[in-house]
Amino acid sequence: MITIKNKKNGQGLKRAVEELSGVDISVCFQCKKCSSGCPVARLTRSRPSEIMRQLHLGAGNELLESDLVWMCASCETCSARCPMGIDVAAVIDALRKLALARGASKQKGNVPLFNRAFLKTVETFGRSYEIGMIAAYKLGTGKLMNDTEKFPAMLKKGKIALLPPRGGDRKTVRRIFKTVKQNKEAKA
Amino acid sequence: MRYAYYPGCSAESTARDMHQSTLAVARALGIDLVEPKGWTCCGATAGHQTDRLLAVSLPAANLTKVQDMKLDMLVNCAACYSRMKVANHEITSHSSIRQGVREALDRDYDGSVKVRHLLEVLLEDVGLPAITKAVKRSLNGLKVACYYGCLLVRPPKILKFDDPENPTSLDRLVTAMGGTSLEWPCKVECCGGGLSLSRTDVVVELTGSIIDMAASVGADCIAVSCPMCQVNLDLRQQDINKQTGKNYQIPIVYITQLLGLSLGISSGELGFNQLMVPASSVLEKIHERA
Numbered sequence: 001m002i003t004i005k006n007k008k009n010g011q012g013l014k015r016a017v018e019e020l021s022g023v024d025i026s027v028c029f030q031c032k033k034c035s036s037g038c039p040v041a042r043l044t045r046s047r048p049s050e051i052m053r054q055l056h057l058g059a060g061n062e063l064l065e066s067d068l069v070w071m072c073a074s075c076e077t078c079s080a081r082c083p084m085g086i087d088v089a090a091v092i093d094a095l096r097k098l099a100l101a102r103g104a105s106k107q108k109g110n111v112p113l114f115n116r117a118f119l120k121t122v123e124t125f126g127r128s129y130e131i132g133m134i135a136a137y138k139l140g141t142g143k144l145m146n147d148t149e150k151f152p153a154m155l156k157k158g159k160i161a162l163l164p165p166r167g168g169d170r171k172t173v174r175r176i177f178k179t180v181k182q183n184k185e186a187k188a
Numbered sequence: 189m190r191y192a193y194y195p196g197c198s199a200e201s202t203a204r205d206m207h208q209s210t211l212a213v214a215r216a217l218g219i220d221l222v223e224p225k226g227w228t229c230c231g232a233t234a235g236h237q238t239d240r241l242l243a244v245s246l247p248a249a250n251l252t253k254v255q256d257m258k259l260d261m262l263v264n265c266a267a268c269y270s271r272m273k274v275a276n277h278e279i280t281s282h283s284s285i286r287q288g289v290r291e292a293l294d295r296d297y298d299g300s301v302k303v304r305h306l307l308e309v310l311l312e313d314v315g316l317p318a319i320t321k322a323v324k325r326s327l328n329g330l331k332v333a334c335y336y337g338c339l340l341v342r343p344p345k346i347l348k349f350d351d352p353e354n355p356t357s358l359d360r361l362v363t364a365m366g367g368t369s370l371e372w373p374c375k376v377e378c379c380g381g382g383l384s385l386s387r388t389d390v391v392v393e394l395t396g397s398i399i400d401m402a403a404s405v406g407a408d409c410i411a412v413s414c415p416m417c418q419v420n421l422d423l424r425q426q427d428i429n430k431q432t433g434k435n436y437q438i439p440i441v442y443i444t445q446l447l448g449l450s451l452g453i454s455s456g457e458l459g460f461n462q463l464m465v466p467a468s469s470v471l472e473k474i475h476e477r478a
Contacts, residue, residue: 020240039378039394071390074233075378076342080352087343096237114386115234122246126228128197137385147388150423150464154202157462159419161201169226169249172293176245179292183241 013063013098014055020094027084028052034078034088044068048078048088051095064099068092070111113140123177126168130160189313191262191304192254193221194272196415197229198265203415205459209444210264210306212458216451217314217322221262224253230271233382240278244285245292247275251301252293260302262309264444266414267381270339270347272303277346305340305349306444307357307413316364324452327367330473332446333407334358335398336375337417352376358411358443365450372405374398379420388427395420396428399436409439409470411446418442422464439467449474 014025028049035047046066054063069092078088100112117136121129138144154160193214199207214221231246251272254261263269279286279299290296310319336355344352353376359369377398380391399421402410412418422440429435440463448458449471460467 039380040390043390043393071383071387073338073378073381073383073390073394074237075338075381077338077376077378080342080344093237097239100238110386111237111383114382115238118232118234119238119242122229122231126226127200128229128232130201134385147385150426153464154423157464158204159202159462159464165197165200167226168228169253170228172226172249173228173246175294176242176249176292179288180239180242180245183288184239 013060014058016098017055017091017094020097021087021090023087023091023094025052025055025091028056028086029084031083033081033083037077037081038072039075039077040068040071040073044071048092052086052088052091055091061102064095064102066095069095069099070109110137110141113137116140119177121164123174124170125164125166126170126173127165129164131162132164189218189309190220190222190259191309192224192257192259193262194224194227194250194254194268196263196265196268197232198415202419203265203442205462206264206415206418206442206444207459209442209448209453209458212453213444213448213451216448216453217310217319219309219314222257222259224250224257224261227253230268232267232271235271236274241285241288241292243271244275244278245289247272248279248289248297249293251275251299251303252295252297255297255301260304262304262306264306264413266305266337266339267416269303269305270342273347274343275299276301276303305413307340307361308349310361310447311357316360319361319447320364323365323450325450325474327362327365327446327450327474330367330470331370331406331408332362332367333370333372333402333405333410334362334375334443335402335410335412335417335421337412337414338376338378338381340413341376358413361443361447362411365447367446370405370407372401372407374401379417381416381420384416384420384423388424391420392424392427392431395424396432399425399428399438400434402438403436407438408473409441409446409467411441411443413443425465437465439463439465439470441467441470 032049035049046068072092076089121132236243276299341352362369380394445458
């Protein structure tokens with residue numbers, strides 16, 4: 001069952017999602033094709049079609065706590081199959097950005113932490129650097145031993161590079177990150 | 189045939205085997221690959237989940253480098269391929285994005301560099317008859333489940349790669365090499381992609397059903413063209429087996445590795461020793477010892 005709380009501040013969420021994603025939420029007619037094709041919907045409490053409906057009905061920031069927001073694998077099956085051409089995956093991307101901006105606390109899990117660790121290595125080296133990323137990520141999660149049994153074999157097979165990547169145009173990449181940050185601050 | 193080859197970050201770590209086999213196959217088929225100097229990360233999933241301008245500017249930095257080379261860009265990583273094409277689309281359809289990218293890169297980019305996936309080049313530019321002719325070792329008797337995953341085919345309106353629900357590019361290549369491509373329903377299912385470390389539980393669940401299906405149709409191996417799919421399906425079989433009590437040992441090979449074998453290139457040169465689930469059964473079938 002779909003329940004809507006905080007309807008009054010909810011309109012702000014719908015507008016913000018529409019602005020970030022370029023999607024017109026109201027054209028969804030609830031055929032549920034997105035939820036049928038969603039590979040993670042069998043594991044989540046919330047489904048893409050329900051998120052669409054809740055947004056339409058004026059749900060507020062509580063929607064940012066939905067487990068789908070951070071369990072979505074960005075496979076884009078929902079967008080590819082929507083008969084109305086709605087980019088549902090862009091709606092979920094928008095919810096992720098809003099969840100970060102508005103500090104939604106629950107259900108975030110480790111995905112934002114992983115994304116930050118990944119992008120930090122890109123900003124530093126111009127290319128992603130797995131060992132640096134994994135170290136920062138594991139320190140953040142506090143679960144240092146997860147998956148470590150696979151490291152020796154991966155190192156031996158050369159599937160993880162020990163040294164940071166070289167040769168990338170770091171200057172341009174740093175400029176990109178700086179501009180994005182300035183843009184965000186200007187909007188805030 | 190000359191292209192600006194964008195290897196992507198995985199080529200230097202988890203997918204060195206994809207990179208090596210791509211270079212070996214290109215050499216054998218007379219495809220000239222030139223790396224753009226100073227190429228950088230495309231931002232991957234983390235980029236577009238974080239910020240739209242970041243998600244477009246990171247690929248654009250590479251597209252401008254290729255524009256200066258006056259060549260088409262060739263990509264083998266499905267994730268990079270998708271990000272490059274989406275960036276071009278965003279820049280050509282929204283002037284505000286183009287303006288943002290101009291600020292971020294300190295130069296204008298019009299979104300016009302042509303981005304091709306290696307499979308497109310193999311099928312359209314080289315052509316299947318030429319590939320069949322170049323085959324030195326037939327894959328006869330090898331049953332291959334071709335797995336496309338998400339980012340080769342989605343978003344279909346922008347990528348326009350093959351049929352988004354039932355692609356056949358990999359299958360046609362396998363057939364051209366004399367192998368048997370299997371019919372199975374998981375071609376464009378998702379492996380969990382970038383959730384590999386952050387939501388391993390989800391990835392084990394999704395890859396588990398894909399591996400299970402490949403086993404039930406009798407696949408000798410799964411052929412892929414995406415480093416994230418490869419790592420998830422290869423590395424997580426151990427976890428799947430631990431969780432379900434099964435004993436799956438299905439080699440997850442890059443299509444370029446299979447193609448290399450059929451062109452007579454040694455398994456060592458194609459990086460077969462980098463696979464977590466050993467591909468010795470595959471090599472034996474085509475009479476090549478690891």
